[in-house]
Amino acid sequence: MIILGLTGSIGMGKSTAAAMLRRLGVPLFDADAAVHRLLGRGGAAVSQVEAAFPGVRNEAGGIDRQRLGPLVFGHPVALRRLEGILHPMVRAAERRFVARARARREKLIVLDIPLLYETGGTGRCDFVLVVSAPARLQRERVMRRRGMSAQRFAEILRAQLPDSVKRRRADFVVSTALSKAATFRRLQAIVEQLRYGKKPRRRGLARRRS
Secondary structure, three states: EEEEEEEEEOOOOOHHHHHHHOOOOOOOHHHHHHHHHHHHOOOOOHHHHHOOOOOEEEOOOOOOHHHHHHHOOOOHHHHHHHHHHHHHHHHHHHHHHHHHHHHHHOEEEEEOOOOOOOOOHHHHHOOEEEEOOOOOHHHHHOOOOOOOHHHHHHHHHHOOOOOOHHHHHOOOEOOOOOOEEEEEEEHHHHHHHHHOOOOOOOOOOOOOOO
Protein backbone atom coordinates (compact mmCIF):
# COMPACT_ATOMS: atom_id res chain seq x y z
CA MET A 1 0.00 0.00 0.00
CA ILE A 2 1.30 3.45 -0.94
CA ILE A 3 0.84 6.31 1.52
CA LEU A 4 0.76 9.75 -0.10
CA GLY A 5 1.14 12.77 2.14
CA LEU A 6 -0.90 15.81 1.10
CA THR A 7 0.15 19.20 2.42
CA GLY A 8 0.47 22.87 1.56
CA SER A 9 0.55 26.23 3.26
CA ILE A 10 -2.60 28.09 4.26
CA GLY A 11 -4.66 29.30 1.30
CA MET A 12 -2.94 27.08 -1.24
CA GLY A 13 -6.00 24.97 -2.08
CA LYS A 14 -5.34 21.85 -0.04
CA SER A 15 -8.99 21.37 0.92
CA THR A 16 -10.00 21.55 -2.74
CA ALA A 17 -7.32 19.01 -3.66
CA ALA A 18 -8.44 16.71 -0.85
CA ALA A 19 -12.02 16.80 -2.11
CA MET A 20 -10.82 15.96 -5.62
CA LEU A 21 -8.77 13.02 -4.36
CA ARG A 22 -11.86 11.69 -2.62
CA ARG A 23 -13.76 12.05 -5.91
CA LEU A 24 -11.06 9.89 -7.44
CA GLY A 25 -11.87 7.21 -4.90
CA VAL A 26 -8.74 7.56 -2.76
CA PRO A 27 -9.27 6.95 0.99
CA LEU A 28 -8.15 10.11 2.77
CA PHE A 29 -7.35 10.87 6.40
CA ASP A 30 -8.12 14.51 7.22
CA ALA A 31 -6.04 15.68 10.18
CA ASP A 32 -7.98 18.96 10.44
CA ALA A 33 -11.28 17.08 10.62
CA ALA A 34 -9.80 14.88 13.35
CA VAL A 35 -8.91 18.01 15.34
CA HIS A 36 -12.45 19.35 14.90
CA ARG A 37 -13.86 16.11 16.30
CA LEU A 38 -11.45 16.19 19.23
CA LEU A 39 -12.45 19.77 20.06
CA GLY A 40 -16.17 19.37 19.38
CA ARG A 41 -18.90 18.48 21.83
CA GLY A 42 -17.93 15.26 23.56
CA GLY A 43 -14.48 15.34 21.96
CA ALA A 44 -11.65 13.48 23.66
CA ALA A 45 -9.48 16.60 23.92
CA VAL A 46 -12.05 19.02 25.35
CA SER A 47 -11.34 18.51 29.03
CA GLN A 48 -7.56 18.70 28.62
CA VAL A 49 -7.72 21.82 26.46
CA GLU A 50 -10.12 23.50 28.87
CA ALA A 51 -7.80 22.70 31.75
CA ALA A 52 -4.81 24.15 29.88
CA PHE A 53 -6.71 27.20 28.58
CA PRO A 54 -9.55 28.06 30.98
CA GLY A 55 -12.56 29.81 29.47
CA VAL A 56 -12.34 28.37 25.95
CA ARG A 57 -15.22 25.89 26.31
CA ASN A 58 -18.38 27.01 24.53
CA GLU A 59 -22.03 26.68 25.55
CA ALA A 60 -22.41 23.48 23.51
CA GLY A 61 -19.67 21.76 25.49
CA GLY A 62 -16.92 21.93 22.89
CA ILE A 63 -13.94 24.23 22.46
CA ASP A 64 -14.54 27.67 20.95
CA ARG A 65 -11.73 27.97 18.42
CA GLN A 66 -12.29 31.74 18.14
CA ARG A 67 -11.47 32.06 21.84
CA LEU A 68 -8.62 29.58 21.69
CA GLY A 69 -6.90 31.04 18.63
CA PRO A 70 -5.67 34.33 20.18
CA LEU A 71 -4.27 32.41 23.14
CA VAL A 72 -1.96 30.27 21.02
CA PHE A 73 -1.18 32.10 17.75
CA GLY A 74 1.92 34.19 18.31
CA HIS A 75 2.59 32.45 21.63
CA PRO A 76 5.03 29.58 21.01
CA VAL A 77 4.89 28.12 24.53
CA ALA A 78 1.08 28.03 24.53
CA LEU A 79 1.02 26.60 21.02
CA ARG A 80 3.38 23.79 22.02
CA ARG A 81 1.14 23.05 25.01
CA LEU A 82 -1.87 22.74 22.74
CA GLU A 83 0.02 20.61 20.23
CA GLY A 84 1.16 18.34 23.05
CA ILE A 85 -2.49 17.59 23.75
CA LEU A 86 -3.78 17.29 20.19
CA HIS A 87 -0.96 15.74 18.17
CA PRO A 88 -0.83 12.37 19.98
CA MET A 89 -4.61 12.00 19.64
CA VAL A 90 -4.56 12.88 15.94
CA ARG A 91 -1.67 10.50 15.40
CA ALA A 92 -3.62 7.67 17.07
CA ALA A 93 -6.60 8.34 14.79
CA GLU A 94 -4.27 8.29 11.79
CA ARG A 95 -2.83 4.91 12.82
CA ARG A 96 -6.33 3.46 13.05
CA PHE A 97 -7.15 4.81 9.58
CA VAL A 98 -3.99 3.31 8.06
CA ALA A 99 -4.61 -0.06 9.75
CA ARG A 100 -8.16 -0.23 8.37
CA ALA A 101 -6.95 0.68 4.87
CA ARG A 102 -4.24 -1.95 5.03
CA ALA A 103 -6.76 -4.56 6.11
CA ARG A 104 -8.91 -3.66 3.06
CA ARG A 105 -5.80 -4.04 0.87
CA GLU A 106 -6.04 -0.52 -0.52
CA LYS A 107 -3.44 0.31 -3.14
CA LEU A 108 -3.22 4.01 -2.30
CA ILE A 109 -4.28 6.22 0.59
CA VAL A 110 -3.73 9.89 1.43
CA LEU A 111 -2.78 11.54 4.70
CA ASP A 112 -4.02 15.14 4.54
CA ILE A 113 -1.82 16.91 7.11
CA PRO A 114 -1.38 20.70 6.97
CA LEU A 115 1.87 20.68 9.00
CA LEU A 116 3.29 17.50 7.52
CA TYR A 117 6.81 18.89 7.15
CA GLU A 118 6.72 20.98 10.30
CA THR A 119 5.79 18.00 12.51
CA GLY A 120 8.19 15.53 10.89
CA GLY A 121 5.36 13.50 9.36
CA THR A 122 7.05 12.78 6.04
CA GLY A 123 8.63 9.67 7.52
CA ARG A 124 5.19 8.07 7.59
CA CYS A 125 4.66 8.66 3.88
CA ASP A 126 6.03 7.03 0.75
CA PHE A 127 5.55 10.20 -1.29
CA VAL A 128 4.57 13.80 -0.58
CA LEU A 129 2.30 16.01 -2.69
CA VAL A 130 2.39 19.77 -2.13
CA VAL A 131 -0.31 22.11 -3.43
CA SER A 132 0.89 25.59 -4.27
CA ALA A 133 -0.22 28.93 -5.68
CA PRO A 134 1.35 32.39 -6.12
CA ALA A 135 1.67 34.44 -2.92
CA ARG A 136 -0.74 37.08 -4.20
CA LEU A 137 -3.49 34.53 -4.79
CA GLN A 138 -2.75 32.85 -1.47
CA ARG A 139 -3.21 36.14 0.38
CA GLU A 140 -6.45 36.94 -1.46
CA ARG A 141 -7.91 33.56 -0.53
CA VAL A 142 -6.88 33.74 3.12
CA MET A 143 -8.04 37.31 3.72
CA ARG A 144 -11.54 36.36 2.55
CA ARG A 145 -11.88 33.96 5.49
CA ARG A 146 -14.12 34.95 8.37
CA GLY A 147 -12.21 36.36 11.32
CA MET A 148 -8.91 36.58 9.45
CA SER A 149 -6.64 39.60 9.88
CA ALA A 150 -3.31 40.58 8.36
CA GLN A 151 -1.63 40.02 11.73
CA ARG A 152 -3.06 36.53 12.18
CA PHE A 153 -2.16 35.61 8.60
CA ALA A 154 1.42 36.71 9.23
CA GLU A 155 1.56 34.65 12.44
CA ILE A 156 0.29 31.55 10.65
CA LEU A 157 2.87 31.97 7.89
CA ARG A 158 5.65 32.27 10.46
CA ALA A 159 4.61 28.93 11.93
CA GLN A 160 4.71 27.19 8.54
CA LEU A 161 7.62 26.12 6.40
CA PRO A 162 7.90 28.48 3.39
CA ASP A 163 6.10 27.34 0.26
CA SER A 164 9.32 27.43 -1.75
CA VAL A 165 10.94 24.93 0.63
CA LYS A 166 7.92 22.64 0.57
CA ARG A 167 7.91 22.62 -3.22
CA ARG A 168 11.60 21.82 -3.32
CA ARG A 169 11.20 18.89 -0.94
CA ALA A 170 8.02 17.44 -2.46
CA ASP A 171 7.74 14.43 -4.75
CA PHE A 172 4.79 16.06 -6.54
CA VAL A 173 3.80 19.74 -6.81
CA VAL A 174 0.28 20.63 -7.95
CA SER A 175 -0.60 24.21 -8.83
CA THR A 176 -4.06 25.42 -7.84
CA ALA A 177 -3.63 28.77 -9.57
CA LEU A 178 -5.32 27.75 -12.80
CA SER A 179 -8.74 26.18 -13.25
CA LYS A 180 -10.16 23.48 -10.99
CA ALA A 181 -10.32 21.26 -14.06
CA ALA A 182 -6.57 21.61 -14.57
CA THR A 183 -5.91 20.80 -10.92
CA PHE A 184 -8.16 17.76 -11.12
CA ARG A 185 -6.42 16.44 -14.23
CA ARG A 186 -3.02 16.76 -12.56
CA LEU A 187 -4.22 14.95 -9.44
CA GLN A 188 -5.85 12.25 -11.55
CA ALA A 189 -2.58 11.64 -13.37
CA ILE A 190 -0.70 11.31 -10.09
CA VAL A 191 -3.27 8.90 -8.66
CA GLU A 192 -3.17 6.73 -11.78
CA GLN A 193 0.62 6.76 -11.74
CA LEU A 194 0.79 5.62 -8.13
CA ARG A 195 -2.03 3.09 -8.37
CA TYR A 196 -1.27 1.46 -11.66
CA GLY A 197 1.91 2.78 -13.22
CA LYS A 198 5.59 2.88 -12.52
CA LYS A 199 6.30 4.40 -9.14
CA PRO A 200 8.03 7.77 -9.51
CA ARG A 201 11.59 8.23 -8.46
CA ARG A 202 11.84 9.68 -4.97
CA ARG A 203 13.09 13.20 -4.47
CA GLY A 204 12.99 15.74 -1.65
CA LEU A 205 13.58 15.05 2.01
CA ALA A 206 10.72 12.67 2.75
CA ARG A 207 11.74 9.20 3.88
CA ARG A 208 10.13 5.84 3.25
CA ARG A 209 8.47 4.36 6.31
CA SER A 210 10.44 1.82 8.28
